[in-house]
Structure formats: C-alpha cells, structure tokens
Amino acid sequence: MFVVTADQVGSRTDVDRSAAMQEELQRRFGDHLRLPVDQTAGDELQALTGDAEAATDLVLHLARDGHWSIGLGIGDVREPLPDAVRKATGGAFFAAREAVEAAKRAEARFALRAEHPDAGVLPAAEVEAVVRLLLLLRDRRTPQGWEAVDLVETGRTQKHAAEVLGISDAAVSQRLRTAMWSADDDARPAVVRLIASLDRDAARR
Numbered sequence: 001m002f003v004v005t006a007d008q009v010g011s012r013t014d015v016d017r018s019a020a021m022q023e024e025l026q027r028r029f030g031d032h033l034r035l036p037v038d039q040t041a042g043d044e045l046q047a048l049t050g051d052a053e054a055a056t057d058l059v060l061h062l063a064r065d066g067h068w069s070i071g072l073g074i075g076d077v078r079e080p081l082p083d084a085v086r087k088a089t090g091g092a093f094f095a096a097r098e099a100v101e102a103a104k105r106a107e108a109r110f111a112l113r114a115e116h117p118d119a120g121v122l123p124a125a126e127v128e129a130v131v132r133l134l135l136l137l138r139d140r141r142t143p144q145g146w147e148a149v150d151l152v153e154t155g156r157t158q159k160h161a162a163e164v165l166g167i168s169d170a171a172v173s174q175r176l177r178t179a180m181w182s183a184d185d186d187a188r189p190a191v192v193r194l195i196a197s198l199d200r201d202a203a204r205r
Contacts, residue, residue, distance in 0.1 A: 001034070001048065001049070001050050001074070001075065001076065001077040001090070001092045001199065002048070002049050002050070002051075002052065002054075002055035002072065002073070002074055002092065002195070002199065003046065003047070003048055003072070003073040003074075003077070003092040003093050003095070003096035004046065004047045004049075004055060004058045004059060004062070004070065004071070004072055004073075004096065005040075005044065005045070005046050005070075005071045005073065005096040005097065005099065005100040006021075006044065006045045006046075006062050006068040006069065006070050006071075006100070007043065007044045007068065007069045007071075007100050007103075007104070008043040008044070008067055008068060008069075009067050009068060009069055009109065010067075011042070011043045014067070016043055017043070017065075017067055018039050018042075018043040018044070018045055019039070021045060021062075021065065021067075021068075022037050022038075022039055022045055025037045025045065025047060025058065025061070025062075028057075028061065029047070029049070029054055029057065029058055029061075032049055032051045032053075032054035033047055033048060033049050033054070034048045034049060034050060034077075034081060035048050035081060035082075035083075035084060035085045035088070036084075036085070037085070038084055038085035038086045039086075040085070040086045041086075044100075045068075046085045046086065046096070047085065048077065048081075048085050048088060048092075050199075052192050052193075052195045052196035052199060053192045055072060055195060056131075056188065056191055056192045056195055059072055059110065059131065059135075060134075060135070060138070060188075063108065063109070063110060063135045063138065063139070064138065064146075068109065069100055069103040069104045069109045069110075070100065070103055070109060070110045070111075071096045071097070071098070071099030071100030071101070071102070071103050071110075071111055071112075071113070072096065072099055072110070072111070072112045072113070072131075072195070073091075073092045073093060073094070073095030073096025073097070073098070073099050073112075073113055073114075073115075074092055074095060074112070074113070074114040074115065074124070074195070074198045074199050074202055075090065075091030075092035075094075075095050075114060075115025075116065075202045076090045076091045076092060076115060076202060076203075077089075077090035077091075077092050077093065078090040091115030091116075091202070092115060092202075094115070095113040095114055095115050096113070098111075098113045099111040099112055099113040106132070107132060107136065108132050108135035108136050108139060110128075110131060110132055110135055111128060112124055112127060112128035112131060112195075114198050114201075114202060115202050116201060116202050120197055120198060120200075120201030121197070122194065122197065122198075124198055127194045127195060127197075127198055130187075130190075130191060130194060131191055131194075131195075134184065134187050134188070134191055137180055137183065137184060137187075138184060140180075141179045141180070142178070142179070144175055145175050145176075145178055145179030145181075146179070147165060147175070148161055148165065148172050148175035148176050148179065148181070149175075149176065149179050149181050149184075151164055151165070152172075152176065152181070158172045158173060158176070
C-alpha cells in the first residue's frame with residue numbers, strides 16, 4: 001500500500017491551502033483511493049491508495065503545486081481499514097511520517113521511505129533518487145511549457161494545441177522540447193513500475 005503525506009511549506013506565513021488541496025486531490029484521484037483524502041494535523045494532508053500509478057500522480061500533482069513537502073510511504077497497512085485515513089496505521093504510515101519529515105530538508109521537497117527498504121532488487125533509496133530526478137526536471141518547466149504539456153496530455157494534437165494557444169505548430173513543438181515533455185512522458189511509466197516493485201517486495205515479507 002502507498003501512503004502520501006503532504007505538509008504545507010511556510011504555513012505560518014502563508015494562507016491555509018490544505019482544505020482546497022484536499023478537495024482537489026479527492027476530485028482528481030478519489031476513484032483510486034482506499035479512503036477519502038484526510039487532513040490529519042494542522043495543514044497536513046494524507047492519502048491512501050493501493051495503486052502505484054495513483055500514488056505517483058499524487059506526488060507529481062502536489063509537487064507541481066509547489067507548496068508542499070511530500071512523503072511517500074510504502075508498506076503494510078493494518079486491515080480492516082477504519083473510516084478515516086487519520087485513524088489507520090501500519091508500516092506504510094510510519095514510513096510516510098519519516099518520509100515527509102525528510103522531505104522538508106530534501107531537494108524537490110520529496111522523500112520516499114519503505115517499510116522494508118532493502119527487501120527487493122532495487123533499494124528504496126535508489127527509487128527515491130529516480131523520482132526526485134523527475135520532479136526536478138518538471139520543476140524547471142515554465143508556465144508556457146505547462147500550457148503546451150497540459151493540452152497534449154489531454155489528447156489534443158500539437159496542431160490543435162497551437163490553435164488553442166494562438167501560436168504556430170513549431171512554437172508548440174519548441175515549448176514541448178524545452179519542457180522536456182518527451183523525457184517526462186517516457187520516465188513516468190518506469191517510475192510507476194519502480195514504486196510498484198517496492199510494494200510487491202513489502203507484500204512478500
């Protein structure tokens with residue numbers, strides 16, 4: 001199982017963003033969550049899923065928002081599940097707690113911890129490094145780059161994206177190259193498989 005814990009950056013000097021993000025995450029990812037997104041303590045959010053792709057997308061979405069330290073915990077969760085994430089427990093939750101604390105001091109404000117970090121072929125620390133590289137790549141993307149990426153990721157052709165943005169096909173292509181969209185698109189499935197492999201390793205323990 002995967003637990004994503006997110007703690008708002010600079011919450012003492014910023015507006016409280018937790019309620020709005022809680023609603024947004026539930027709307028976007030609710031169908032893939034085992035329980036509704038929960039606000040656990042103060043401005044901290046927590047989500048539980050058994051889906052490696054959903055866990056990856058939760059991390060990517062929170063990182064793009066730019067206001068969160070993000071911890072991904074992988075491991076067992078005690079069942080039967082309670083009626084709220086904040087009441088649940090297990091190795092994945094302990095790992096997520098350790099991860100979010102580490103994320104506050106880490107590049108890209110992300111950390112990954114597994115209940116059994118060295119149980120599989122690839123250690124959790126190496127998977128964390130790959131995820132962080134993807135986050136750092138995306139962090140360099142400009143607003144103009146995101147405009148183009150968002151359009152093509154909804155299934156639009158580059159020609160249609162150009163019409164929507166009011167620019168040439170060549171300009172859309174240049175934006176996508178500068179945004180490293182192709183590398184991002186190629187890397188995400190590999191990241192999902194790596195995260196899933198850590199979950200499988202935990203399940204075999």
